[in-house]
Every structure is written in structure tokens, then in C-alpha cells.
Amino acid sequence: MxxxxxxxxxxxxxxxxxxxxxxxxxxxxxxxxxxxxxxxxxxxxxxxxxxxxxxxxxxxxxxxxxxxxxxxxxxxxxxxxxxxxxxxxxxxxxxxxxxxxxxxxxxxxxxxxxxxxxxxxxxxxxxxxxxxxxxxxxxxxxxxxxxxxxxxxxxxxRSRPVPGARRPAGRLEPDRALAGVPHLADQSGLIVQRLGRLAELPGWPAAQAALRAPAGPADVPGLLERLVDAATLRYLSRGHGSPVLLVHTATAPNAVLHTLPLLPAELWAPSLAAVWSASAAIVSAYEPARPLPRADLPAAPRGDDPVPTIVERATDHGDEHVMKFTDTAVEVYERTGDPDALAAARHIIDLTRR
Incomplete structure (x- = not known):
């Protein structure tokens, strides 16, 4: 460094x-x-x-x-x-x-x-x-x-709670739990105004509780990884709904993931619960109801080692959200091998004006 x-x-x-x-x-x-x-x-x-x-x-x-x-x-x-x-x-x-x-x-x-x-x-x-x-x-x-x-x-x-926050208590893995988050009918206004509508949203408490509860502290890092992975991959087809705000559905849990080893084990599950509710809230408030067709989405960079290519493109672009999201997307790609993670990074580059 x-x-x-x-x-x-x-x-x-x-x-x-x-x-x-x-x-x-x-x-x-x-x-x-x-x-x-x-x-x-x-x-x-x-x-x-x-x-x-x-x-x-x-x-x-x-x-x-x-x-x-x-x-x-x-x-x-x-x-x-x-x-x-x-x-x-x-x-x-x-x-x-x-x-x-x-x-x-x-x-x-x-x-x-x-x-x-x-x-x-x-x-x-x-x-x-x-x-x-x-x-x-x-x-x-x-x-x-x-x-x-x-x-x-x-x-x-700036401390602000998630309205109607619920701990995970269900059986769904993060990708399916994110897919089950209901969208606000009125996705207008500032984030504070949008989040204020969540308490009255039908299905909001149940959607948060639907995430699988960790079996114990040792289960939390894997759940956080899968939450970051799922949010990053969803950005590829849904990031156009709000190119900036939807970035945080992935970068917020990634921040918790990297801080987790420094925290006592008894704080791991509450940390997962809090950031899961935050990511779900942003999905509800900003994610579009329908994804873009696959044919309209960018592909990952080609080559034996596409990571330097996408990092260089993000750095050349220079937007702060582009660089931060690409950083997370690269970690997802290195963890999963899924090229759609790098395609999601390319998508934010295309969506974001310099």
C-alpha cells in the first residue's frame, strides 16, 4: 500500500x-x-x-x-x-x-x-x-x-436506524432473500423520505426475516460473502435504477465483512443482521421492478486476467463510486470466478458520467 x-x-x-x-x-x-x-x-x-x-x-x-x-x-x-x-x-x-x-x-x-x-x-x-x-x-x-x-x-x-428492522430468522440464502424484498411503490424523494415509507410497506418485516439465520458465529462470514456476491451480481441487471445508491447494497456488507475479524464473535450475528436490513432497505427504495434484458447488459473484459483491465478502466474513469464498487466486484470475482461480477463493474462505468 x-x-x-x-x-x-x-x-x-x-x-x-x-x-x-x-x-x-x-x-x-x-x-x-x-x-x-x-x-x-x-x-x-x-x-x-x-x-x-x-x-x-x-x-x-x-x-x-x-x-x-x-x-x-x-x-x-x-x-x-x-x-x-x-x-x-x-x-x-x-x-x-x-x-x-x-x-x-x-x-x-x-x-x-x-x-x-x-x-x-x-x-x-x-x-x-x-x-x-x-x-x-x-x-x-x-x-x-x-x-x-x-x-x-x-x-x-448521522446515525439512523432501518425502519422496522428484523433479524434473519428464515431459510433463504442471500440471493433468494434479496429477490424477495418488496419494492416501494413510491420510489421518489431523498433516501430519508424513501426509508420513512418502509414501515408501512406490506411484506417488509417478513422479507427481512426470510434470510437464513446463521447457525453460529462461524457461519456469519460465509453469509456475508454470499450477500456481497448476490448484491454485486444483481447490480448488473438492476443498477440502472439508481447507479449510485444501489452500489451500497454490496459495499456496505463488504465493509462489515472486512471488519468482522477484529470484532468479538458475539457481535458477528448482530452485524450481519444490521447490514442485511440496510441492504434490503436500499433495494426496496431504489431497485427497479424489472431487470434489464440480458442482451442489453455488458460483458466482462476478456483475457486470461481481466482484473487489471477492469481496475484500470475504473481508475481512469475516476468516479468515486465506480472505483469503490469495482473494488468490491473484483473481490467477488476472485472469490467466485463469476465473470458477471466484472460485468457489473463495467456496467457502473457505462452508467456513470465522468
């Missing part, structure tokens, strides 16, 4: 807030993907491109607001889900990480934040997942630790 380039990017991006282009109160903004995209570039061997990519990305962002009042063990619950306190949360986690190993902070705060998994359209969770991968890969200096804290802060400030 290109630690120097990634640390430099983190330091530049940490002056900026986790969202931009929101309303006058800072709500309903777009997520700052800079740190996550930079981590993908570094891990995929494109560290020399990080600086130029950040140069082009920074102008769209807004500065992190000033902290207002400290968050403490006595008042943190009142600040949870308060987007106006994001800078207070950043300061809080900087203090936490200055005195304890980051792994301990993760284990303490993961179960506290997990109920609010939809925070920032799941970007709080995803940003933490990318930071964990960077730290595990050797970027453990101040910038890497600070990025981990920024991710936790964003998750805490």
Missing part, C-alpha cells in the same frame, strides 16, 4: 466535512467519498494517482465546521444522530484514540453505532470499513488513525 500518498490525502481531506451540498441546516447533503476512494487507489496500486485525484475532488467539498461542545461518556447518547455535532464527534474520537488502541475503540463503539447503520446512506459504516483496511494494511500513523476517527464520527453524527 502507498502509505505516504494515502497519509497525505487523509491530511488534506480531514480539513473538510463528511458531507457537502446540503440544505441550510447541513442536512440531506452528499457524502465526501475522498478518503474512501483514496484508500482504494492506494490498495490497488495507484498511489501515484492519489494526489491528482484529490486535487480534482477537493473543490466540491466544504470545510469541517468548528466544534461546539465536548461529547463525553455522560452525554454521548444525546449527540447520537445529531449532524450538527459532527465536529464534536471528531474531537471526541481524537481524544479516544489518543489514549487507547484503535482496536479497543472499534470494539467499544461498533455495537453502539450498529443500530444506526443507515447513517449517511451507510457511508458511516463504509468509511469505517475502509479506514480499518488501511490500518490493517500498515497505514497506522496519525493520519490513518485520524481517518478511523473521522469515519466513526460521521457514523455517530
Amino acid at each position: 502507498s502509505g505516504g500518498e494515502l497519509d497525505d490525502a487523509y491530511e488534506r481531506l480531514h480539513r473538510m466535512g463528511p458531507e457537502y451540498e446540503g440544505d441550510a441546516r447541513g442536512n440531506n447533503g452528499l457524502t465526501n467519498h475522498g478518503p474512501m476512494a483514496a484508500e482504494v487507489l492506494a490498495r490497488r496500486g495507484y498511489g501515484d494517482r492519489i494526489g491528482r485525484w484529490v486535487d480534482g475532488y477537493l473543490p466540491r467539498l466544504v470545510e469541517l465546521p468548528a466544534a461546539r461542545r465536548p461529547i463525553s461518556a455522560a452525554n454521548w447518547t444525546a449527540a447520537l444522530g445529531d449532524g450538527s455535532r459532527v465536529a464534536d464527534w471528531v474531537d471526541h474520537f481524537r481524544r479516544e484514540l489518543a489514549h487507547r488502541p484503535w482496536q479497543q475503540v472499534l470494539v467499544e463503539w461498533w455495537p453502539r453505532l450498529l443500530p444506526g447503520v443507515v447513517a449517511g446512506s451507510t457511508h458511516g459504516l463504509i468509511r469505517v470499513g475502509h479506514a480499518v483496511r488501511a490500518l490493517q494494511g500498515g497505514v497506522a500513523g496519525p493520519a490513518g488513525l485520524d481517518e478511523f476517527g473521522h469515519g466513526l464520527a460521521f457514523w455517530a453524527a
Whole structure:
């Protein structure tokens, strides 16, 4: 991993807030993907491109607001889900990480934040997942630790639960469970408006419960892998419904999958349950009712080793969602050998404007 380039990017991006282009109160903004995209570039061997990519990305962002009042063990619950306190949360986690190993902070705060998994359209969770991968890969200096804290802060400030969440209690594997998620009749408005309709959606609780419950902690990683696989493959024929939002049906559970080994086994099943409900919610809110015909779908790159080809194409494209989804799709391909995973990556490249 290109630690120097990634640390430099983190330091530049940490002056900026986790969202931009929101309303006058800072709500309903777009997520700052800079740190996550930079981590993908570094891990995929494109560290020399990080600086130029950040140069082009920074102008769209807004500065992190000033902290207002400290968050403490006595008042943190009142600040949870308060987007106006994001800078207070950043300061809080900087203090936490200055005195304890980051792994301990993760284990303490993961179960506290997990109920609010939809925070920032799941970007709080995803940003933490990318930071964990960077730290595990050797970027453990101040910038890497600070990025981990920024991710936790964003998750805490934008904490939002899935309406009517249910734990898996059925018999369906992830591909069939995703296929059984009912779609909202009214798929209009912002994500907060769409998710607000789920509680009244017929079949919504049953669809969540239909996923097979893990037999025990050892069963959770495999279920998460199959959820990531299924969501990635569904994107190929359904990603056109919302090329950006539907990415997170795969990237959110992938973030949990990569964080899982650092968590106590008793947190594994609750983590699966939370991210499954989040992925299902996004499917319900954004996935089109009908898939595209197979004849209209792109094919995977050809060749003995198509992975470098699709990664290069995604990197050349430069869109943050394209790079992040391609990163996940490549992992699915390497795990399953299914070329449709790479075709899904090609599809987001075709769907997303530069």
C-alpha cells in the first residue's frame, strides 16, 4: 500500500466535512467519498494517482465546521444522530484514540453505532470499513488513525436506524432473500423520505426475516460473502435504477465483512443482521421492478486476467463510486470466478458520467 500518498490525502481531506451540498441546516447533503476512494487507489496500486485525484475532488467539498461542545461518556447518547455535532464527534474520537488502541475503540463503539447503520446512506459504516483496511494494511500513523476517527464520527453524527428492522430468522440464502424484498411503490424523494415509507410497506418485516439465520458465529462470514456476491451480481441487471445508491447494497456488507475479524464473535450475528436490513432497505427504495434484458447488459473484459483491465478502466474513469464498487466486484470475482461480477463493474462505468 502507498502509505505516504494515502497519509497525505487523509491530511488534506480531514480539513473538510463528511458531507457537502446540503440544505441550510447541513442536512440531506452528499457524502465526501475522498478518503474512501483514496484508500482504494492506494490498495490497488495507484498511489501515484492519489494526489491528482484529490486535487480534482477537493473543490466540491466544504470545510469541517468548528466544534461546539465536548461529547463525553455522560452525554454521548444525546449527540447520537445529531449532524450538527459532527465536529464534536471528531474531537471526541481524537481524544479516544489518543489514549487507547484503535482496536479497543472499534470494539467499544461498533455495537453502539450498529443500530444506526443507515447513517449517511451507510457511508458511516463504509468509511469505517475502509479506514480499518488501511490500518490493517500498515497505514497506522496519525493520519490513518485520524481517518478511523473521522469515519466513526460521521457514523455517530448521522446515525439512523432501518425502519422496522428484523433479524434473519428464515431459510433463504442471500440471493433468494434479496429477490424477495418488496419494492416501494413510491420510489421518489431523498433516501430519508424513501426509508420513512418502509414501515408501512406490506411484506417488509417478513422479507427481512426470510434470510437464513446463521447457525453460529462461524457461519456469519460465509453469509456475508454470499450477500456481497448476490448484491454485486444483481447490480448488473438492476443498477440502472439508481447507479449510485444501489452500489451500497454490496459495499456496505463488504465493509462489515472486512471488519468482522477484529470484532468479538458475539457481535458477528448482530452485524450481519444490521447490514442485511440496510441492504434490503436500499433495494426496496431504489431497485427497479424489472431487470434489464440480458442482451442489453455488458460483458466482462476478456483475457486470461481481466482484473487489471477492469481496475484500470475504473481508475481512469475516476468516479468515486465506480472505483469503490469495482473494488468490491473484483473481490467477488476472485472469490467466485463469476465473470458477471466484472460485468457489473463495467456496467457502473457505462452508467456513470465522468
